[in-house]
Amino acid sequence: MTQRVLILEDQPFQRGYLANLFGSRGGVQVNACEDVEAAIALCACHSYDLVVSDLLMPGQDGIQFIQALAAQPRPPRLAVASTASRRMMASARLMAESLGLEVLGVVSKPVAAADVEVLLEALAQARPSTDAAPAQAAVLPEPDARQLRQAMVDGSLTAWFQPKKSLQSGRVVAAEALVRWRHPQLGTLTAGSFLPAICRHGLEGELLRMMLEASIKAQARWRRQGFRVPVSINLPPHLLEQSDLPDELLAMTLALGGTPGELCFELMENSTTRHVSDFYAGACRLRMKGFGLAQDDFGQGLSSVHNLVNTPFTEVKIDRALVSGCARDPALHLTLATIIALANQLGLVIVAEGVESDADLAVLRQLGCSQVQGFLISQALPPEEFTCLLDDEAPRADEAAQAALR
Template sequence: MHVFENVLIIDDDPILRAISQAYFAALNVKSIYVAGDGRKALQIICDQAGDIDFILCDLNMPELDGVEFLRHLKDHNYRGSVGIVSGEDMSVLEIAGRLAKTYELNIAGMVQKPLRKPDFDELIANAAKCLEEDTASSRRAVTPNELAAAIEADQIVPYYQPKIAVADGRICGVEALARWQHPDTGLVAPDLFIPCAEESGLIGPMTQTMINQTVADAARWTGQKIDIHVAINITPHLLEARTFPDKLASTVHKAGLQPSRFTFEITERTALQSSPLAMEVVARLRLKGFDISIDDFGTGMANLEQLRDFPYSELKIDRSFVQGATDDRFARACLKASAVFARELDMRLVAEGVSNQAEWNMAVEEAVDEVQGFLIARPMPASEFEAWYKSHEGVVPLDSIGQLQDDTGGDADHCSLDAVLRLVAG
């Protein structure tokens, strides 16, 4: 679980500083720095020249409070992760978190005091994800020529993330996610090559190769009695081609499959205009039996106008609302509103990004139909998915959902009292 070498704890309460020190010491963190206010913390950051990996920051402190400190972190171009803690009302924590995100800081989470061991564990797990994402985004961007060659060489391959029905745990579908299997560097992060595909006009050929491989995999699964829905991402740009529905139907029928096996998720990187052509293409896709999903609902371009103008059969809630809804009232309200829309419009409701038991429980409470996320399984190649499906015999028992999570620590909710007392005494 230990992913950091240098940690900074900022809190004006010596007992809470000691508890935090005990936790990080148990993780064998190389260097643990402490400060009683934001001004002293900034001096430590300057002295360490950017070596601090993770900051645990209180909000209500003398001299320089946590909100001011976050602004100074932005000015210092800090690239580590930050966990925000406070005894203040949750609404104060939430606005501090949103403010930090506008500063483009890597926020691991916001937690109310008193902190328990599971709170620390969750912050560290989220911080590790931030570190992975930031590392991926900092790698060299690919060029259109490199991507075109990769498409031609069949290096763009689908990885499948399972979906399960909330009602009974049945493995009901997968989402096909594009991955670049580079012969020299291994898997290339989607955030590096998908924007390149969209900007260079290669999104069409890349999507077509994804469709071809996904349809072939689905046909093979049918022979293995794996009869599930398959979701494929498409961009609004592809809906500008009047022949798109006919080509899709032809590809599916040639494989001996029915269009009803497939859902096309319209992603929201660019706006889906309510033009006559786009409306015609989507309507014809539905007439041919394909399902259409509004992806990442609640963010960016995925909006109420689209729900009104296009015949969607599925509403997919963006992961930012799912993962924030357990402790963010606004995100929870958005999730509830999405559930109402789905029920009133007779749409299937899918929650993506479910990564822990609390988020699963929330999906159950809001009557979500299907769930996908790391709690269930990570995206995997077709062969691994086949083995995973068969090992579960097509069903994930609902009473085992919590056991799918990685075991991140012992049973104790608090750090060792002896360790805390030793630290305070010292």
């Protein structure tokens, strides 16, 4: 299968050099251009698998190009090759990823043949892009509050579960509950298609209760098959402004036969309380009720070391922006090492999100990360498929007998 690569580089020698490096690989077709306008025009006319862009260019620069690239309906994957500082390239990467682009790597010039091999390997391993998600987002009309509530009641809005694997045992040890909508016309929709509407209509509290109930019921099903699986549930921090929320969540958990110690609420980084006292009060009271508590998306947005140290978290989830590419980016590697060392000193379970390559997985294992989740492990699954995954991973009788003899 031929991979199409576009190179944006204003220096003629560098442009030719990069074109030769990529073009000498079998199955790679290369185009190269010297300015942003030409690159955007080519992307509009052709479907590229990868765009390799410089940052420091006269006229429109690489940052402006990335912004324009992200505005396209189906943008290609991106790599950055520049003489800019590592921190500037890391910042450009975060900007690109926040715009929805998939960044395969950042490379310092002069680019070596080995760098090109790594990028092409990452391109080969990247999960196939699908046309379904953009089409869903384009045709899904804005649901109103009545439609969303009805979907919660009739089970169309439901919880799927993404497994978390231990880096010690290699087995599934926990799961994160993620909402999906089995839409009657559009099929299964991911949260990005409808979660903004849930937020606009003020239904996050109702969604939280629905996800809690679905998680407890799934745990009961798994227990009947011999598995105890802790489940994490997303909780927008602004809901902690409701002072009796911890009491309500505990009462609901006990009434449904759940166990607080097997449930963990992930405090999302994209919202906060109007008064910081509500945040700390709610966090403390959730822990006092026996629930686990995680800082979600650590390393991005509103999350901070201050909160991590001073809130009674039991778990920290490292944002995918710090995980993806850590094997080939020294700055990301150093940042991860610092975060993991701190979290280990605090006695926290450390979960890395967005793990999508064997190389990144190896780095996380070497640095002492506890658990991982991401497409390399598994996508989110309906409860029945998650059960099959647990069955597949269960030790066979002969393995158990051998372990007993050790």
